[in-house]
Amino acid sequence: MHEEHSRFLQIESTLQTLQKSYSQSQDEQRSLALELKHGLQLLEDLELSKKGFKEEMQHIVEENKTLHVLNFSSTRTLKDQQMEISKLKEIKENLEREFVIKVEESNYLLKESHQIKDEIHGLNNRYRAILEDLESVGLNPKCFAASVMDLQNENSKLKEACKVERDEKEALREKSKDMDKLLSEKAFMQCSLSSLNDELDGVRDAVKKFQESCHVLKEEKSVLVGEKSALLSQLQIITESMQKLLEKNALLEKSLSDSKIELEGLRTKSSSLEEFCNLLNNEKSSLLNERSILVSQLGSVEEKLSNLEKRFTKLEEKYSYMEKDKESSVNQVEELHALLSAQKAKHANHKHSSESRLANLENLVVRLQEERQLGKAEFEEELGKAVNAQVEMFILQK
DSSP states (O other): OHHHHHHHHHHHHHHHHHHHHHHHHHHHHHHHHHHHHHHHHHHHHHHHHHHHHHHHHHHHHHHHHHHHHHHHHHHHHHHHHHHHHHHHHHHHHHHHHHHHHHHHHHHHHHHHHHHHHHHHHHHHHHHHHHHHHHHHHTOOGGGGHHHHHHHHHHHHHHHHHHHHHHHHHHHHHHHHHHHHHHHHHHHHHHHHHHHHHHHHHHHHHHHHHHHHHHHHHHHHHHHHHHHHHHHHHHHHHHHHHHHHHHHHHHHHHHHHHHHHHHHHHHHHHHHHHHHHHHHHHHHHHHHHHHHHHHHHHHHHHHHOGGGHHHHHHHHHHHHHHHHHHHHHHHHHHHHHHHHHHHHHHHHHHHHHHHHHHHHHHHHHHHHHHHHHHHHHHHHHHHHHHHHHHHHHHHHHHO
């Protein structure tokens, strides 16, 4: 009876361990479901980051187009300014040539006016000398009317020449005034030309800086094109990995459904085992009742030794019946023990398979976290580059 009681205790302990393992398997399935949900959330985060990165790339491409248009317009304005500067240089050269010609003409007219003045002064001196000579000789100057008339004619001619010379002097004065105006205009043109030269130098510096910035932008564009191709390849790799993850997710869902089916089987088996344990408990209570009856019967046998010989045969038959019942109960307990050991082995196999699945899921989650961290670092790096490029473009636009 003590051995039977210990066996029942072992059976109860095995049932408790089975219940604990069943609860542990349920907890493991819940944790696996949570980890799978976390993996799906990571996939959604990766999709959102992918969409944001595509929008950033589209924004960078549009800014690159606007920069290309600004570069084209700046080159056009630069060409127009160069044409205007060449025209101003031609106008300056023409004005310098006209100014040199006018200066030469004014110098020539001044020389002629000085020569005419000298000739008039010499003629006046000769006329006075002739009058003095006539008076000193005692001749009447009137006798020389004809000569005087000739001289007057010559004088009138000289006056006309002087008038012409005066007119020419007036014209020369007007021309000199015009020359002064031209000189002032030339000085103004020189000032404006110097300012234009300064502006041209500034424009050249700006053009040089703009060309350098264009060169830098072209290099940055080439770098961005390379980075774009790299990012496209990375996106291709990410999509492939996402496809693989979806396939793995389908496999995991399938394995999860299989594990649910197995859990349902285990639940049915555990319910059957509970029923069997209830039956064993009932049999145990019946055996205990029979034991109490036997104890009472043994007491009555000790009291009634006189009736022992009469009822000995009946007791032997009953005892044989009890032995047979005991052997059958022992066989049932051994069968139950074998069934429990087989169930335990099956549960151990299921636990091992669930642990291997859990390890695979943990490796998958770790891999997804590493890929997410790598994608996040690359995205932050590309975002920093894009922000730096926007800042540089904003500075260049200013």
